[in-house]
Amino acid sequence: xxxxxxxxxxNISSGINAEYGGVLKVSKVTGNFHISPxxxxxxxxxxxxxxxxxxxxxxxLTHTINRLTYGEFVPTQExxxxxxxxxxxxxxTMRQYYTQIVPMRYQKLNSEVVLSNQYSVTYxxxxxxxxxAARGEQSGLPGMFISYEISPLMVEVSExxxxxxxxxxxxxxxxxxxxxxxxxxxxMVYNSYRAFQKKLQLGKVN
Numbered sequence: 001x002x003x004x005x006x007x008x009x010x011n012i013s014s015g016i017n018a019e020y021g022g023v024l025k026v027s028k029v030t031g032n033f034h035i036s037p038x039x040x041x042x043x044x045x046x047x048x049x050x051x052x053x054x055x056x057x058x059x060x061l062t063h064t065i066n067r068l069t070y071g072e073f074v075p076t077q078e079x080x081x082x083x084x085x086x087x088x089x090x091x092x093t094m095r096q097y098y099t100q101i102v103p104m105r106y107q108k109l110n111s112e113v114v115l116s117n118q119y120s121v122t123y124x125x126x127x128x129x130x131x132x133a134a135r136g137e138q139s140g141l142p143g144m145f146i147s148y149e150i151s152p153l154m155v156e157v158s159e160x161x162x163x164x165x166x167x168x169x170x171x172x173x174x175x176x177x178x179x180x181x182x183x184x185x186x187x188m189v190y191n192s193y194r195a196f197q198k199k200l201q202l203g204k205v206n
Contacts, residue, residue: 003109013182016060017019020035020114022147025071026148028150029087029150030147030148030149030150031117031145031148032145032146032147032148033132033145033146034051034143034144034146035143035144035153036141036142036143037049037051037054037059037142037143038050038051038053038054038141039088048141048142050134051056051130051140051141054092054130054179055130055140057082058091058092059091059092059142060088060091061086061088061092061093061094061095061142061143061144062085062086062087062088063085063086063095063144064083064084064085064086065081065083065084065085066083067079067083068080068081068082068146069082070099070101070116070117070118070119071104071115071116071199072114072115072156073116074104074106074114074116075106075130076106076157077104077116077118078118079118079119080119080120080121081097081099081121083135086123086125086161088126090127091127092127092128092129092130092142093125093126093127093128093139093142094125094126094127094140094142094143094145095123095124095125095144095145096123096124096125096145097118097121097122097123097141097145097146097147098121098122098123098124098147098149099121099143099146099147099148099149100119100120100148100149101117101118101119101121101149101150101151102117102119102120102151102153102154102155103115103116103117103150103151103153103154103155104116104117104118104154104155104156104157105154105156105157106158106159107156107157107159108158108159109159109160109161118155119148126139126140127193128140128142
């Protein structure tokens with residue numbers, strides 16, 4: 001993975017914004033990755049962060065995800081978290097994203113096959129009370145957490161050129177539709193004109 005500037009090296013009190021970019025290689029099992037302030041370490045086989053400084057310098061977790069994709073980009077791929085912005089209304093917020101990944105096999109016109117993924121997402125946020133968290137009365141820590149779960153299903157997408165027969169069928173359908181609409185309009189105008197003529201003959205129109 002590549003991270004442009006580790007969060008624990010920033011001076012939180014100065015209000016500096018951080019920008020991250022990189023690639024993570026993960027196993028094809030359920031898991032998560034996160035960005036959270038404070039130095040991380042292992043304690044009782046658990047991954048924890050040193051949050052002491054947050055009591056004096058609480059952090060605002062407002063952030064924008066410019067792009068998040070699982071695998072190579074393909075033309076039909078939609079990434080719901082691209083250009084997603086979360087505005088934290090309170091300090092020391094925990095923002096959680098739950099992504100459901102569906103593997104995708106994309107075959108191009110030249111028969112080249114690209115293996116990628118598409119995903120859906122739900123999210124949740126809560127404010128962390130550091131005092132309660134220290135006493136074990138509340139779980140979680142401030143930061144952005146992205147969990148992923150891989151679906152056992154796979155989507156297959158193939159590129160195909162439309163044949164001339166398909167194009168001709170489409171043109172005929174359009175022409176037929178135009179004639180049908182024109183016939184309906186002509187019938188309505190004709191019937192209205194006949195009804196008007198009958199009223200004239202009966203002297204009902206001055």
